[in-house]
Amino acid sequence: MPRRSTFFDDKVVWITGAGTGIGAALTMALAQRGARLIVSSRDESALNRVRDRCAPYTPHVFVLPLDLGHHDHFPNTAAAALAHFGRIDMLVNNGGISQRALVMETDFEVDRRIMAVNYLGQVALTKAVLPHMLAKGFGHIVVVSSIMGKMATPLRSGYCASKHALHGYFNALRSELVRKNIFVTLVCPAGIRTEISQRALTGDGSAYARMDPRQDKGMSPEACAAQIIRAIERRKDEVLVGPAVKYSAYINRFFPWLYNRVIGKIAVT
């Protein structure tokens, strides 16, 4: 039976952090919906595995390794991405690293690295792609932030700062793109069952190498990807994704004193 046409048919989508977790699930889901994909992160073999898993749905997956901390390389990498399919319709800024260390235990170099990857990496890659989107009069920039972009918990100071910064920057960008036919969607996940805590940086920059129990019981990356896709199709400005995420956002917004007291007790373990 022929596949029904979808919103993503033949759209060219560039996804960072596509080799694992939410990015890999999103790549698969978009492949099933007919998108042409450019997949990036540092680990080329993980990207190749994702491309192979997409093969039953599409031959159009271009593996383009990239380190989000190496901003000087982005103009060349973006030129290679653009040359491959001749256009980029959507950029999904998803790659990122988390943190598990108290402020006083965190080397400044770790703060700098998290900011360089999570915040400046997304900013620099967007700037490398935006002129093309403006020239063709269409585009969609998806920013995978976190619920930690709207609130904060212990052990993630640099991570929370990097995600808060994304909201300031990309909300401002959206306001500049009104009437330009370019959309900006901020995604705020929480508690998605990926290896993010295992890869999170400790105070000296080494990997935390443990699965957070709350993460382990979390939402599947596939369910998260489905919600991100719905938000993109509806061109939503922002979407919260994850178990109970709306309740914590509500408590933080309307009862911040309660949130601040409770979070300090439950999150430092």
Ligand SMILES: NC(=O)c1ccc[n+]([C@@H]2O[C@H](COP(=O)([O-])OP(=O)(O)OC[C@H]3O[C@@H](n4cnc5c(N)ncnc54)[C@H](OP(=O)(O)O)[C@@H]3O)[C@@H](O)[C@H]2O)c1
């Ligand atoms: N899981 C959750 O509950 C949760 C909650 C809130 C927000 N998020 C956000 O969701 C996004 C995806 O995370 P995930 O949960 O799917 O975890 P993940 O599996 O660890 O994915 C993170 C991805 O980012 C890539 N990455 C890390 N550093 C990079 C760098 N310097 N350059 C290029 N790529 C880099 C990693 O690939 P390489 O190591 O191969 O480079 C990896 O594929 C992140 O932005 C994260 O902050 C996740």
